Every structure is written in structure tokens, then in C-alpha cells.
Amino acid sequence: MSSVWLFDDDRLAELSEKTRQLSLRSAERIFIKSLYRFHQMLGRQREQFPVLNDVDEMLRWIDQWRQQLYEECEDMKNKDDIHTFAYVIKYVKANVSENIKSEDVADRIGMSRSYFSTRFREMTGETFHSFLIGQKLREAKRRIEEGTDSITMIASDLGYDHFHYFTKMFLKQYGCTPSEYRESKKCSK
Structure with a gap:
């Protein structure tokens, strides 16, 4: 398993969905191996993997572990x-x-x-540029869901000087335009 999920919320969400289709023991084997590898990279001693009752509980624990790592690194x-x-x-x-x-x-x-x-x-x-665009579009999506600012204002606040380019990038990322997303709160991706 690559380490991409550690840094990318969308990849973690995709992996979480796939993991929900596995038995708890299969999912634990996959993640325990990956987490032990990170502990080696960090020079940490292996920590005890908690006893968990279901895959969703395991995924919540992994997300907490990930956030804890971010906090330690701040x-x-x-x-x-x-x-x-x-x-x-x-x-x-x-x-x-x-x-x-x-x-x-x-x-x-x-x-x-x-x-x-x-x-x-x-x-x-x-690439860093792709990661940055993904984060900006995720923030745009969140603010569109809030519904308090215009889409033009959101695009401008996130550094998009050209609304057409913002719309094009949002469509590429989510499968619908920002306006379509505001209306339906759903996209094809």
C-alpha cells in the first residue's frame, strides 16, 4: 500500500470505501502492515494496534492517528x-x-x-501544484455547501482571477460546475 492516503483526504476516502467491503481482520492486516512501516520510517517503537469491533471503528482510529501525526509535526x-x-x-x-x-x-x-x-x-x-489545486477546490466545495458567499466571491477568495478557469477546474475535479453543485449538492465524481 502506498503512503498517498496519509497526505490526501480524497485518496483516504476512496481507500476507506474499498476497505468497508473487506472483513475487519483483512482490513486490519492491511493497515497494521502500513502503520508499522510508518513507525519504522519515523523511528518510533511499534504501538499496539487497538482491539476494534468493526471496520468503521478502525477507519475512525486511523483518521485520528493521521491527525495526531499532523499535530506532532506542526x-x-x-x-x-x-x-x-x-x-x-x-x-x-x-x-x-x-x-x-x-x-x-x-x-x-x-x-x-x-x-x-x-x-x-x-x-x-x-505534484505540489495538483495538491494545492485539490485543496483549493475542496475548500470551494465546502464554502459552496455553506451557501453564504457567491461562487464568484469564493473563486476570487481562493486566488482564481478568472472565473472560467475556476469553473473548468471544478468541473474536472467533481464532474459538475460550481453552480450545478450549489443547486444539487451532488456531482458525478
Whole structure:
């Protein structure tokens, strides 16, 4: 199992849906192996995997573990790659409305832009630009669901100067336009 789910909420959601189709014991074997690998990468001792009653309880525990990892990494910028990129992801999520550039993030963690871009892709399975767009579109979707701001305002707040481009990216990501999503709260993706 790749580590992409650690950094990507959508991939974790997809994996969670697939996992719900497995027996609890099969799901535990998959995730225990993956979690032990992360513990080795972090130089931690293996922690005891809790006794769980069903797959949904296991998935909630995994999400809590993931959030705990992000919290531990908040103040550690350069300890090692997994800590560094967990910090980057937390930073992007907290500042998604800002004009974030890979050069600025690389500088923030003490890496050259090219090395940062290479390592980010290796760690997450996607480019920093793709990750950033995904986070911006996720935030746009959340704000559309709230229904308090116009779609134009949301696009502008998230750094999209051209509404047409924002609509195109939203359609590509979710299978419907922002207006269609506001009306139905559903998309094909």
C-alpha cells in the first residue's frame, strides 16, 4: 500500500470505501502492515494496534492517528521527510486561501524548489501544484455547501482571477460546475 492516503483526504476516502467491503481482520492486516512501516520510517517503537469491533471503528482510529501525526509535526519543519511534508500539508490546508507558491513553501522548509518538488511528488504521489489545486477546490466545495458567499466571491477568495478557469477546474475535479453543485449538492465524481 502506498503512503498517498496519509497526505490526501480524497485518496483516504476512496481507500476507506474499498476497505468497508473487506472483513475487519483483512482490513486490519492491511493497515497494521502500513502503520508499522510508518513507525519504522519515523523511528518510533511499534504501538499496539487497538482491539476494534468493526471496520468503521478502525477507519475512525486511523483518521485520528493521521491527525495526531499532523499535530506532532506542526512544529517540526526539518526533522525528516515525513515530518516535513506532513508540516507542508498542514500549512497548505491552514492557508489555502493565500497565494501559496512552491518556491515559498520550499524556502519555508529550507529546500530548493526543484528538490522540494521532487520530494513532494515522491512522498504524496502528486505534484505540489495538483495538491494545492485539490485543496483549493475542496475548500470551494465546502464554502459552496455553506451557501453564504457567491461562487464568484469564493473563486476570487481562493486566488482564481478568472472565473472560467475556476469553473473548468471544478468541473474536472467533481464532474459538475460550481453552480450545478450549489443547486444539487451532488456531482458525478
